[in-house]
Amino acid sequence: MAARTQRIDRLAELTAARREEAEGRGVWREAFARMSRNPMAITGAAVVxxxxxxxxxxxxxAPYGPTEQNWGDEVFPNRxxxxxxxxxxxxxxxxLGRDQFSRMVIGARQTLMVGVVAAGLGFTAGALLGGVSGAAYALGGTAxxxxxxxxxxxxxxxxxxPSLLLAVSIAALLGQGLVTVMIAVGTAQVPIFARLLRGAMIAQGSRDYVIAxxxxxxxxRRIALVHILPNSMGPILVQLTLSLATAIIDAAALSYLGLGNPxxxxxxxxxxxxxAQRFLSGAPQLAVYPALAIIVTALGFTLMGEALRESLDPRLRK
Known part of the structure; x- marks a missing residue:
């Protein structure tokens, strides 16, 4: 009778473990399912x-080329x-008599490239720095x-x-150019990713599965790469989505300061x-259009990031 009871208890433990493993594999699937029902996530995804x-x-x-001055004789900036x-x-x-709509459309490509590359650089460097630091703290002992x-x-x-001041300093040292903007904005994002991943890995390092x-x-090395790191990526992936918005704004700020494409x-x-700042009194729309585009695009990424954070955080689930 005692042996039968032990077998039943063992079977129950195995069943619970398998259920927990299945639930763990479905965390991201459940998160995206919740996002698909979240109006905030849908709005952000549509904008992005x-x-x-x-x-x-x-x-x-674009109906015209971004550099075509087909209507130069109709514009008089001096007046x-x-x-x-x-x-x-x-x-x-x-x-200069260029079609503003065509320039806005073509300019979206440059803005997207700068934002994505800058956020990617910050994510990669920050994850490497934070991953090494978190693994060393959680598993490395005193050394x-x-x-x-x-x-x-x-x-x-x-x-x-401040991140923008750091980006401006780096851009000023490296010189003017889009590559400079990407490096400067990406470098400013590094400490955020590093801190987040380090904290998540240290928290995971005390879990039962790591002790086992x-x-x-x-x-x-296997514990850090196979067990701790995959379970620590949630917060940093949410931050990556939010950092895309920040990167676009910071890149636009550096271009505004004259450190962008020469x-x-x-x-x-x-x-x-x-x-457009030189012509605000005569043509304020020249500044309004790119400003609105930057704001709306950053808002789209921010809405997606907040929705993802809410979907992954059990305390914020509805």
Missing amino acids: ALFIVVAVLGDLI NVFVGPRAENWLGLDN GRRVDAVLMRVVDMMLAL ARALGARR DPSVPEWGTMLAD
Whole structure:
């Protein structure tokens, strides 16, 4: 009788373990299912999808070339005489007689490229730094905690400066250009990702499955890469979505300050916004259009990030 009871208890434990494993595999599936019913996530996804479509198919959507000055004789910037929206120019003309709608459409590609590359650089470098630091703290003992302390002091120095000021400083050192903007904005994002991943890995390091893996003699590298890291990626992936919005805004700010693409003929929303400041009294729409595009696009990424965070956090689930 006692042996039968032990077998039943063992079967119950195995069933519970399998159920927990199945639930763990379905966390992301459940999160995306909740997002599909979330109006905030749907709105953000629609905005981001529209932005991506415009950026990818810009050459097919734009009715004119972004550098064509077909209506230069109709614009007189010195006298604040500009052409507003009309049938052939949906958003009017800029100060050189170029179609503003075409420049907005083509400029979306540059803005998307800068934002995605910058956020990707920050994510990669921050994840590497935070992953090494978190694994060293959670599994490395006294020596690992020393490594963690050194790496985190580097992150603290980066956090001592506001992200935009750090990006401006790096861009000023490297010189003008889109590549400079990507590196500067990406570097400013590194400490955020590093701190998030380190904290998540340290929290996972005290979980029962990590203790069990160590008791079974699994190597520390395998525990960190196979067990701790995959279970710590939730917060950093949410931050990646939110950082896309921040990267787009910061890149536009650097372009506004004159640290972006040195070629003024290449449209980019931040550069267009900077050029429009000289003509605010005569043509405020030249600044309104790129500013609204930046705000709406950043809002789309922010809504998606917040919805993803809400879907993954059990305390915020509805």
